Amino acid sequence: MEQNKTKVLVTGGAGYIGSHTIIELLGAWKGDVVAVDHFGNSSPAVFDRIERITGRRVRNHAVDLCDAAAVERVFAAEGDIAGVIHFAAYKSVPESVGDPDKYYRNNIISLLNMLRACTAHGVQNFIFSSSCSVYGNIASLPVGEDTPMGHAESPYAYTKQIGERIVDDHVRVDPRMRAISLRYFNPAGAHVSGLNGEDPINAPSSLVPVITRTASGRMPVMHVHGTDYPTRDGSCIRDYVHVSDIADAHILALQRTFGSAMDTRHEVINLGTGNGVSVLEAIAAFEHVSGRPLNYEKGPRRAGDVVAVYSDTTRSGRLLGWKARRDLHEMMRSAWAWEQHCMGRTT
Numbered sequence: 001m002e003q004n005k006t007k008v009l010v011t012g013g014a015g016y017i018g019s020h021t022i023i024e025l026l027g028a029w030k031g032d033v034v035a036v037d038h039f040g041n042s043s044p045a046v047f048d049r050i051e052r053i054t055g056r057r058v059r060n061h062a063v064d065l066c067d068a069a070a071v072e073r074v075f076a077a078e079g080d081i082a083g084v085i086h087f088a089a090y091k092s093v094p095e096s097v098g099d100p101d102k103y104y105r106n107n108i109i110s111l112l113n114m115l116r117a118c119t120a121h122g123v124q125n126f127i128f129s130s131s132c133s134v135y136g137n138i139a140s141l142p143v144g145e146d147t148p149m150g151h152a153e154s155p156y157a158y159t160k161q162i163g164e165r166i167v168d169d170h171v172r173v174d175p176r177m178r179a180i181s182l183r184y185f186n187p188a189g190a191h192v193s194g195l196n197g198e199d200p201i202n203a204p205s206s207l208v209p210v211i212t213r214t215a216s217g218r219m220p221v222m223h224v225h226g227t228d229y230p231t232r233d234g235s236c237i238r239d240y241v242h243v244s245d246i247a248d249a250h251i252l253a254l255q256r257t258f259g260s261a262m263d264t265r266h267e268v269i270n271l272g273t274g275n276g277v278s279v280l281e282a283i284a285a286f287e288h289v290s291g292r293p294l295n296y297e298k299g300p301r302r303a304g305d306v307v308a309v310y311s312d313t314t315r316s317g318r319l320l321g322w323k324a325r326r327d328l329h330e331m332m333r334s335a336w337a338w339e340q341h342c343m344g345r346t347t
Contacts, residue, residue: 005082006031008254009074009123011065011114012087013058014042016198017129017187019050021085021247023196026054028251034078035060036088041200049196065110068117075121083125083254086114089159092205093133093304096156107159108166115170118177125257126179127250128167132239132270133157134183137306141276144312145183145268154304164268171266178257178265185239185272185311187246189331190338197338198243207238207279208331211286212339215294222294224279226301231308235279239272239310242326242334246271252320263319272311273324282328289332 008025012018013035019042025033035047035058044060051057061077063070065088075081089107090096096103111128118126134157135143136150152158164181171177188208190197198209214222227234249271256262277285283294316322326334 005080009084011036014046018087020243021250024247068113071113075117085127087129093154097304100155103155124176128181130181130183131160132185134161142312180253181268187243188240189242190334194337222296223299227298233280237276237308245324249322270311274313276310286332
């Protein structure tokens with residue numbers, strides 16, 4: 001790393017994973033941390049929560065990353081960016097099925113603009129927020145990074161497949177850049193303080209916030225999308241990993257790009273626990289932690305969902321020295337604490 005460059009730019013910094021990563025960065029990174037988020041599905045209040053937890057105020061640029069000129073102005077204004085963690089993307093599978101153009105425009109153009117700006121300003125370290133959705137429906141589990149990508153079951157998943165290819169091609173023609181694409185499985189939970197968690201402006205599509213909002217009454221009923229899948233209880237199986245564990249992995253990945261041990265200049269690493277949990281098992285875990293029954297109804301399958309997916313964790317352990325530390329019950333406990341905070345807050 002150049003000695004005069006210590007700043008990390010986090011796009012989508014007001015988002016769920018972005019905000020938790022900023023919290024961990026503020027405790028572990030020696031340089032400055034700056035965010036970019038135009039609050040398309042988040043709130044400026046996130047930065048108030050980060051400050052309450054860490055005691056530090058994060059500077060944010062409220063610009064649309066699809067605006068190349070605006071991205072250029074951010075890089076020019078900051079000047080000494082050492083690395084970028086690129087979270088900013090729309091992520092709802094059902095919304096992407098219903099409005100694919102929105103996803104192709106936002107998720108791909110924003111990535112292209114960020115990579116071009118990195119090259120123009122000599123930023124050599126790049127972390128890309130990818131997804132296990134790139135694998136599609138898998139014939140053999142657990143899923144390793146060398147498992148071939150299957151048919152993308154949603155436009156969202158396809159933008160992540162395309163995104164990884166874009167990063168790979170960009171690194172090939174910019175010999176200074178080193179990048180890691182992190183394929184998350186299913187982030188869940190909230191900060192241990194209960195003061196920050198998943199809080200989208202739009203209706204949540206991820207399982208855990210749907211569970212907690214139903215339990216608190218903010219949603220009247222939860223729908224289990226499909227109970228006739230070829231799984232142990234008929235519901236989809238996913239690998240749920242605590243958001244703070246995922247945040248920790250980003251710091252390790254960023255540090256790796258500054259070192260000399262990367263196998264290639266673009267590495268791909270899964271982030272998961274290696275354990276598959278069904279939707280109905282997740283509901284049972286929440287009911288156990290909270291001590292209250294959940295109002296849910298079983299219904300038909302949802303377009304874009306895969307049957308089952310969970311991670312092979314070998315590579316994340318070998319390359320990053322990373323292992324998920326928080327279990328499903330901790331995910332549910334922290335998510336429920338966050339939901340109770342949401343119900344009691346005034347802003």
